[in-house]
Amino acid sequence: MPPVPPLERRIVGTSLKMYFSPSRTLSYTKNIASLAPLAAASNVDLFLIPDFLNLTSCASILSSTPDPVLLGAQDTYFEDYGAFTGEVSPQSLKDIGVSIVELGHAERRRLFGETDGNIAKKAAAVVRNGMIPLICVGEVSAPSSGPASAAVGMAVRECRTQMLSALAAIPDGSEVIFAYEPVWAIGASEPAGKDHVVAVTKELRRICGERKGRVRILYGGSAGPGTFENLKEGVDGLFLGRFAHEVGNLEKVIEEMKRT
Numbered sequence: 061m062p063p064v065p066p067l068e069r070r071i072v073g074t075s076l077k078m079y080f081s082p083s084r085t086l087s088y089t090k091n092i093a094s095l096a097p098l099a100a101a102s103n104v105d106l107f108l109i110p111d112f113l114n115l116t117s118c119a120s121i122l123s124s125t126p127d128p129v130l131l132g133a134q135d136t137y138f139e140d141y142g143a144f145t146g147e148v149s150p151q152s153l154k155d156i157g158v159s160i161v162e163l164g165h166a167e168r169r170r171l172f173g174e175t176d177g178n179i180a181k182k183a184a185a186v187v188r189n190g191m192i193p194l195i196c197v198g199e200v201s202a203p204s205s206g207p208a209s210a211a212v213g214m215a216v217r218e219c220r221t222q223m224l225s226a227l228a229a230i231p232d233g234s235e236v237i238f239a240y241e242p243v244w245a246i247g248a249s250e251p252a253g254k255d256h257v258v259a260v261t262k263e264l265r266r267i268c269g270e271r272k273g274r275v276r277i278l279y280g281g282s283a284g285p286g287t288f289e290n291l292k293e294g295v296d297g298l299f300l301g302r303f304a305h306e307v308g309n310l311e312k313v314i315e316e317m318k319r320t
């Protein structure tokens with residue numbers, strides 16, 4: 061029998077947003093660490109993005125696992141140090157073991173006035189400090205009753221602006237992850253429809269087509285078990301929110317990624 065070709069590498073992870081207390085974050089992180097061997101054996105990169113307060117404790121838990129779990133931060137400032145009260149330095153994030161920095165989540169754009177210009181500066185700071193930006197993009201409005209192609213076109217136009225702004229700020233050849241998260245699908249009862257996500261993410265990949273660095277495209281927005289199987293034509297992985305609070309769901313997603 062010919063050798064089984066290596067699986068394509070997938071990626072899955074979760075942001076804890078501001079959901080958990082410190083003690084719950086730590087026990088959750090230990091559970092995530094216990095999934096590391098499964099993820100490694102399944103050719104899946106696993107990441108965890110706790111809040112800032114718990115980053116160092118999570119770093120110490122995750123650094124003791126034989127298989128890697130990538131540690132992420134939910135944001136950063138774009139300067140490395142100085143008089144910027146209340147902000148967090150990308151250099152410090154790197155120092156404590158952060159490897160992924162999430163930028164431009166819909167909640168930050170909507171509630172905290174994050175703009176494409178700011179996100180681009182932050183992406184540059186993340187890359188300058190040797191980490192990977194995970195940039196969230198997505199259209200605000202849910203598809204209306206019109207033709208599906210119009211909804212796809214509108215989503216791609218909104219995402220293109222967000223992506224090109226960030227890409228212009230980072231050197232070609234640097235790694236970047238985009239999370240396609242339709243704003244209307246975040247916090248919903250189910251993810252956006254398969255046809256919509258696959259059509260949009262295929263276009264998003266085209267936008268990055270000329271880049272030399274590795275680009276990975278995730279889907280986020282009410283994702284959970286069963287989502288990846290539907291979307292795998294378009295995406296490299298998933299970015300989970302609430303449905304990862306039950307660690308067993310994340311385990312199921314890794315198992316699905318292994319099978320598909």
Ligand SMILES: O=C(CO)COP(=O)(O)O
Nearest residue numbers: 246247280281282301302
């Ligand atoms: O915002 C998200 C990931 O960044 C997704 O959140 P939910 O899965 O809870 O909708």
